[in-house]
Amino acid sequence: MTTRRDFLRQSASALTASIIIPQALRGKTFIAPAVSASDQLNVALVGCKSMGWYDLEDIMHHPGVNCVALCDIDRGILENRAAEAEKKWGRRPDLYGDYRQMLERQDVDIVVIGTPDHWHCKIMTDACSAGKDVYVEKPAANSIAECDAMVEAQKRYGRVVQVGQQQRSSQMWHEMKHYIDSGQLGRIARVNVWANFSYAAILHPAADGPVPEGVDFDMWLGPAPKRSFNASRFHGAWRMFWDYGGGLLTDWGVHLLDMALWGMDVKGMPRRVVASGDNHAYPENFAETFDTLTVLYEFPDYLIQWNNVTIESGPYGKNYGLEFKGTNGTLVVNREGMEVIPLGDKLEARTWKPTNNEHLDHTTNFIDCVRSRNMQTACPITNGAFCAKYAHIGNIAARTHLSLTYDERKRTFHDKAADRFIIPEYRKPWKL
Numbered sequence: 001m002t003t004r005r006d007f008l009r010q011s012a013s014a015l016t017a018s019i020i021i022p023q024a025l026r027g028k029t030f031i032a033p034a035v036s037a038s039d040q041l042n043v044a045l046v047g048c049k050s051m052g053w054y055d056l057e058d059i060m061h062h063p064g065v066n067c068v069a070l071c072d073i074d075r076g077i078l079e080n081r082a083a084e085a086e087k088k089w090g091r092r093p094d095l096y097g098d099y100r101q102m103l104e105r106q107d108v109d110i111v112v113i114g115t116p117d118h119w120h121c122k123i124m125t126d127a128c129s130a131g132k133d134v135y136v137e138k139p140a141a142n143s144i145a146e147c148d149a150m151v152e153a154q155k156r157y158g159r160v161v162q163v164g165q166q167q168r169s170s171q172m173w174h175e176m177k178h179y180i181d182s183g184q185l186g187r188i189a190r191v192n193v194w195a196n197f198s199y200a201a202i203l204h205p206a207a208d209g210p211v212p213e214g215v216d217f218d219m220w221l222g223p224a225p226k227r228s229f230n231a232s233r234f235h236g237a238w239r240m241f242w243d244y245g246g247g248l249l250t251d252w253g254v255h256l257l258d259m260a261l262w263g264m265d266v267k268g269m270p271r272r273v274v275a276s277g278d279n280h281a282y283p284e285n286f287a288e289t290f291d292t293l294t295v296l297y298e299f300p301d302y303l304i305q306w307n308n309v310t311i312e313s314g315p316y317g318k319n320y321g322l323e324f325k326g327t328n329g330t331l332v333v334n335r336e337g338m339e340v341i342p343l344g345d346k347l348e349a350r351t352w353k354p355t356n357n358e359h360l361d362h363t364t365n366f367i368d369c370v371r372s373r374n375m376q377t378a379c380p381i382t383n384g385a386f387c388a389k390y391a392h393i394g395n396i397a398a399r400t401h402l403s404l405t406y407d408e409r410k411r412t413f414h415d416k417a418a419d420r421f422i423i424p425e426y427r428k429p430w431k432l
């Protein structure tokens with residue numbers, strides 16, 4: 001499909017080809033604008049409250065990017081963000097409550113998706129089919145089938161897609177990959193991944209109540225089952241309820257499991273997954289997802305283990321992180337730094353600190369890819385979907401108490417109790 005920008009680019013190169021700059025002006029008085037008209041990019045944000053806005057702010061750091069539209073189901077958030085946008089960038093974006101109307105606009109090149117997870121797939125696939133490039137927040141989607149649909153949409157419509165797993169744009173995490181690939185750790189037998197955050201417990205829940213003024217709650221629910229409004233399942237807190245998110249395993253898990261899978265060069269599904277989870281820390285926890293969870297991903301030569309608990313402490317004094325345990329020593333890493341702890345004298349102790357702004361650089365990579373039409377972004381949808389599936393399979397193993405093997409080609413666990421989690425049932429009129 002030829003988009004507005006594709007058309008402008010073609011016309012601009014045709015125009016450039018036909019312009020002859022007089023000899024006297026060449027390299028002297030002719031000053032090109034910083035970003036040509038054909039390289040201007042118009043961006044629209046869906047889901048403005050928290051992370052989506054942060055994504056937009058960093059995307060707006062790039063020359064030639066204009067925020068033309070904001071969309072949210074909460075009028076209060078929309079108005080506040082519109083005022084902020086006008087103050088920051090000198091132009092009030094157009095406002096929408098329904099992203100489908102926004103997608104009809106021919107002048108929108110990029111759609112940023114900062115909604116809860118249960119909306120990612122629908123909005124992303126619709127945006128791709130409308131010819132937009134997409135920056136979609138992690139986890140890619142809230143189910144295995146939605147992950148697959150997003151990979152297919154990107155391919156079918158040929159759009160540039162970046163998933164918000166910004167550690168892929170961090171120099172330090174690239175150093176991690178480089179160090180593991182060097183083989184210095186010896187044989188890696190186990191990777192431990194943990195994320196202990198207290199926000200996974202909702203201890204003083206609100207009662208169901210009226211929908212706040214200015215909120216289109218039906219549109220917030222979207223494809224999820226109909227239910228009455230409850231503030232403790234709404235903004236921010238939704239990630240601890242299965243209809244909208246997958247708890248800490250999909251929230252932090254995709255960032256950290258991504259690093260474990262990347263580090264170990266994992267390309268396919270594990271041989272077997274077993275898991276156990278419950279609200280052990282706070283049995284009165286209002287959240288449906290597990291405040292205490294362990295998942296074991298089994299591979300022929302090593303194990304990857306995920307742990308989360310709502311008690312904010314952890315190994316090496318870190319409440320989240322990864323350790324790669326090799327026969328020569330251990331590599332311990334989280335966003336704040338990385339350390340090699342030698343075993344014996346085969347390794348040198350080493351430390352690293354982050355050296356770049358990974359989130360800003362992740363948006364830079366996206367904008368560069370949009371301009372150059374490079375589909376291989378720092379975190380393409382194939383990778384975002386891959387990590388999200390790992391997280392979902394862990395949750396499914398814990399919810400079913402089954403030992404699972406996922407057959408990616410046939411898209412089945414070969415077990416009805418687990419298979420029922422693969423494809424979510426969309427509430428009408430929404431269709432997957």
Ligand SMILES: NC(=O)c1ccc[n+]([C@@H]2O[C@H](COP(=O)([O-])OP(=O)(O)OC[C@H]3O[C@@H](n4cnc5c(N)ncnc54)[C@H](O)[C@@H]3O)[C@@H](O)[C@H]2O)c1
Pocket residue numbers: 046047048049050051052071072073074077097099113114115116117119137138139164165166219220222234235236237251
């Ligand atoms: N990359 C990261 O480090 C990172 C960090 C935090 C959150 N996230 C991800 O960002 C996404 C958003 O999380 P959050 O914490 O900002 O959530 P949030 O609840 O604070 O904000 C979500 C926003 O989306 C809006 N929304 C919901 N449904 C909508 C719809 N159909 N149309 C338009 N707007 C809609 C809500 O009204 C709200 O303004 C999640 O997928 C989350 O996992 C990523």
